[in-house]
Amino acid sequence: MSTYSDRARAILPGGVNSPVRAWNGVGGEPVPIASAHGSRITDADGREMIDLVASWGPAMLGHAHPEVVAAVQAAATRGLSFGATTEAEVELAELIRERYAPAERVRLVSTGTEATMTAIRLARAATGRDVIVKFAGCYHGHSDALLVAAGSGLATAGVPDSAGVTRGAAADTLVLPYGDEPALTDAFAEHGARIAAVITEAAPCNMGVVRPPEGFNRLISTLCRNEGAVMILDEVLTGFRAGPAGWWGVERDHDLAAGVDPWTPDLVTFGKVIGGGLPVAALGGRRDLMERLAPLGPVYQAGTLSGNPVAVAAGLATMRLLTPEVHDRVAATADALVTGVSGALAERGIAHAVGRAGTLFSIFLGLDDAPVTFEEVSRQDTAAFARMFHAVRREGVALPPSAYEAWFVSAAHTAADVDHVIATVAAWADSERT
Ligand code: PMP
Numbered sequence: 131m132s133t134y135s136d137r138a139r140a141i142l143p144g145g146v147n148s149p150v151r152a153w154n155g156v157g158g159e160p161v162p163i164a165s166a167h168g169s170r171i172t173d174a175d176g177r178e179m180i181d182l183v184a185s186w187g188p189a190m191l192g193h194a195h196p197e198v199v200a201a202v203q204a205a206a207t208r209g210l211s212f213g214a215t216t217e218a219e220v221e222l223a224e225l226i227r228e229r230y231a232p233a234e235r236v237r238l239v240s241t242g243t244e245a246t247m248t249a250i251r252l253a254r255a256a257t258g259r260d261v262i263v264k265f266a267g268c269y270h271g272h273s274d275a276l277l278v279a280a281g282s283g284l285a286t287a288g289v290p291d292s293a294g295v296t297r298g299a300a301a302d303t304l305v306l307p308y309g310d311e312p313a314l315t316d317a318f319a320e321h322g323a324r325i326a327a328v329i330t331e332a333a334p335c336n337m338g339v340v341r342p343p344e345g346f347n348r349l350i351s352t353l354c355r356n357e358g359a360v361m362i363l364d365e366v367l368t369g370f371r372a373g374p375a376g377w378w379g380v381e382r383d384h385d386l387a388a389g390v391d392p393w394t395p396d397l398v399t400f401g402k403v404i405g406g407g408l409p410v411a412a413l414g415g416r417r418d419l420m421e422r423l424a425p426l427g428p429v430y431q432a433g434t435l436s437g438n439p440v441a442v443a444a445g446l447a448t449m450r451l452l453t454p455e456v457h458d459r460v461a462a463t464a465d466a467l468v469t470g471v472s473g474a475l476a477e478r479g480i481a482h483a484v485g486r487a488g489t490l491f492s493i494f495l496g497l498d499d500a501p502v503t504f505e506e507v508s509r510q511d512t513a514a515f516a517r518m519f520h521a522v523r524r525e526g527v528a529l530p531p532s533a534y535e536a537w538f539v540s541a542a543h544t545a546a547d548v549d550h551v552i553a554t555v556a557a558w559a560d561s562e563r564t
Contacts, residue, residue: 134161134162134174135159135160138162145160146160150530150531150532150535151531153531154532155512155515155516155531155532155533155534156515156516156519156520156531156532157516157520158520160531161173161174161175161177162174164176165194166181166189166193166194167192167193167194168192168193168194168540168542169181169192169193169540169542169543169544169547170193171183171193171528177526178526179523179526179527179528180526180527180528180543180547180550180551181193181528182527182528182529182530182537182538182539182551183528183529183530183538184538184539184540185402185407186367186402186530186535186538187367187371187401187402187403187536187538188402188403188405188406188407188448189406189407189538189540190370190371190403190406190448190452190456190460190540190541191406191448191451191452191456191540191541191542192540192541192542192543193407193540193542195406195447195448195451195542197447197451198406198407198444198447198448198451200447201443201444201446201447202408202440202443202444202447204443205218205439205440205442205443206440208439209439210438210439210440211434211435211438211439211440212439213434215437216437216439216442218439218442218443218446219238219437219439219442221446222238222404222410222437222442222445222446222449223236223238223412225446225449225450226400226404226412226414226449227414229370229374229375229379229449230365230369230370230375230376230378230379230398230400230414231394232363232378232394232395232396232398232414232415232416233398233400233412233414233415234414234415234416234417234420235414235415235416235417235420235421236412236413236414236420237412237413237414237420237423237431237436238410238411238412238436238437238442239410239411239412239413239431239433239436240409240410240411240433240435240436240438240441241271241401241409241411242270242271242364242366242367242399242400242401242402242411243270243271243272243273244271244411244431244433245271245366245399245400245401245411245412245413246270246271246273246276246329246362246364246366246399247271247273247275247276248413248423248429248431249327249329249360249362249397249399249413249415250262250273250275250276250326250327250329250362251429251431252360252397252413252419252420252422252423252429253326253327253359253360253362253396253397253419254326254327255422255427255428255429256326256360256419256422257326257327257358257359257360259323259324259325259326259359260302260324260326261302261303261304261321261324261325261326262275262276262302262303262304262325262326262327262328262329263303263304263305263306263314263317263325263327263328263329264276264278264303264304264305264306264328264329264330265305265306265307265308265309265330265331265334266305266306266307266308266503266504266505267308267334267336267337267340267503267504267507268308268329268330268331268334268336268337268364269331269336270329270331270364270366270399271366272292274295274296274299274300275299275300275302275303276303276329277291277292277295277300278291278295278300278303278305304317304321304325307503307504307505308330308334308337308340308502308503308504309340309342309343309346309502309503310503311343311345311346311349314328314349314350314353315349315353318353318357318359322357322359323357325357325359326359326360327354327359327360327361327362327397328350328353328354328359328360328361328362329362329364330347330350330361330362330363330364331364331365331367331368332347332363332364332365332368332369332372332376332377332378333368333372333377333487333488333490335367335368335487335490335492335535335536336367336534336535337501337504337507337534338485338492338494338501338507338510338533338534338535338536339485339486339487339490339491339492339536340485340487340500340501340502340507341485341486341487341500342377342381342487343502347363347378347381347393348381348393351393351394351395352393354396360396360397360419361395361396361397362395362396362397362398362399363378363395363397363398363399364398364399365377365378365398365399365400366399366400366401366402366411367401367402367490367536368487368488368490369398369399369400369401369402369403369404370400370403370404370449370452371402371403371460371488371489371490371538372487372488372489372490373457373461373488373489374452374454374457376400377487377488378394378395378398380487380488381393395415396415396416396419397413397414397415397416397419397420398413398414398415399411399412399413399414400412400413400414403448403449403452404445404448404449405441405444405445405448406444406445406447406448406449407444407448408438408440408441408444408445409435409438409441410437410438410441410442410444410445456541457489459541460489460539460540460541461488461489463489463539463540463541463543463548464488464489464490464491464539466545466548467491467537467539467543467548467551467552468484468486468491468493468537470548470549470551470552471493471551471552471555472484472493473552474552474555474556474559475493475495475555475559477556477559478556478559478560478562478563479563480495480514480559480562481495481496481497481498482494482495482496482497483497483498483499483500483501484500485500485501486500489539490536490538491536491537492533492535492536492537493537494507494510494533495510495511495514495515495518495533496509496510496511496514497509497510507534510533512533514562515532515533516533517558517562518555518558519531521554521557521558521561522551522554522555522558525550525553525554525557526550526554527550527551527554
């Protein structure tokens with residue numbers, strides 16, 4: 131056991147400040163990270179690796195992009211926090227709306243958890259109803275009402291999935307299987323008058339990447355509109371990453387190309403990319419809903435560090451650098467990587483399925499078809515994933531330390547990086563056969 135882990139465990143529960151960092155999904159001892167630049171991350175032992183975690187999403191431009199770092203430095207010299215409005219936060223909110231029209235009004239917060247928690251409070255206030263529908267396998271942060279993921283059957287009444295969440299907090303959360311249209315329609319038929327909101331990841335990325343079945347998001351939107359409920363689209367992970375306007379933008383472009391009117395979410399949550407690696411997240415949506423927030427309306431929400439000037443500087447610089455060309459580059463890298471990795475596995479007879487939503491993807495070992503529900507996802511071979519994780523890490527590739535996560539690429543990943551990742555996966559696949 132390394133000294134780092136001893137020290138960490140003697141002060142931080144599990145040695146970490148967020149559970150997945152403890153490598154529970156793959157086993158072994160994480161070595162602390164010392165620095166990260168571009169596509170590379172370097173641990174405290176001085177080992178440099180190609181990083182496919184990207185801080186779980188924010189590092190869309192690669193780590194420590196010089197222009198983002200310069201913007202942060204400049205902002206820091208002007209003061210770290212004012213607890214008052216700045217021009218930069220207005221500009222960031224405007225930029226979000228410019229690229230993502232359903233965000234008619236925007237409130238900046240510091241974490242995705244705050245954004246989804248506030249969205250739910252707003253939906254309940256606006257509808258005067260209590261019940262929240264969520265889908266098994268979708269993660270929306272760790273607020274009590276959303277820490278309910280378990281459940282089988284058509285519409286399982288929520289039971290707490292984390293100790294410390296009261297039955298009361300969980301009881302108003304209905305958990306449905308993802309992508310299951312009859313289950314959703316039935317839930318509205320049975321509980322429609324009590325449903326305040328349906329919350330869904332725009333494309334699920336927290337059970338590995340699941341491409342939403344054609345028409346599923348539209349069905350949520352239609353049912354919500356017809357039944358007076360609020361559709362909350364969680365783009366914390368996918369926003370400005372799955373495509374230039376998140377996953378919603380991918381579906382919108384598809385609809386427009388087919389001559390169909392796009393559907394729109396009522397509320398939408400962002401995080402990760404919009405902070406470029408510093409704590410910025412946001413809630414956006416229909417003006418009439420958003421203007422129920424304090425100080426205009428009765429729904430309270432606040433934050434000492436909301437719209438923090440240094441964090442906003444990182445987000446604004448990142449968003450400005452995220453041109454359509456940069457998005458195209460990330461998409462091309464994701465294509466090359468997923469095609470190469472999947473091809474290398476297939477050539478070596480390793481059963482796997484690819485989950486793909488825009489530039490986001492993950493590899494499900496041991497499955498033949500891309501899964502849709504959490505139940506299908508959980509049939510993957512997590513032990514094989516753990517072996518692959520450690521084998522490629524020894525060769526300088528940092529995969530996410532769990533089979534239930536997306537592989538994140540950035541604009542800084544080069545063709546040589548892609549080739550190296552493919553070669554290490556191929557070498558692991560060879561070793562599995564011998
Ligand atoms: N929603 C989604 C879809 C997420 O992926 C995450 C974080 N992984 C969150 C919400 C919560 O965001 P945060 O960790 O910033 O609280």
